[in-house]
Amino acid sequence: MNTFQLSWKNLRYKPLSTLLILVLFSLGVGLISLLLLVENQLRENFEKIWRESTW
DSSP: OOHHHHHHHHHHHOHHHHHHHHHHHHHHHHHHHHHHHHHHHHHHHHHHHHHHHHO
């Protein structure tokens, strides 16, 4: 039995575990994306405030 067949069998016979893994993975990716967006917005706002305050 190769790795692909073993993985497929595990996915088929453990649907709840598969669903949980997919949900947690999606939440992780979403959280990282959200943090990157917030960091970018904060940087832009601080740079804007800094430019306005130095003139």
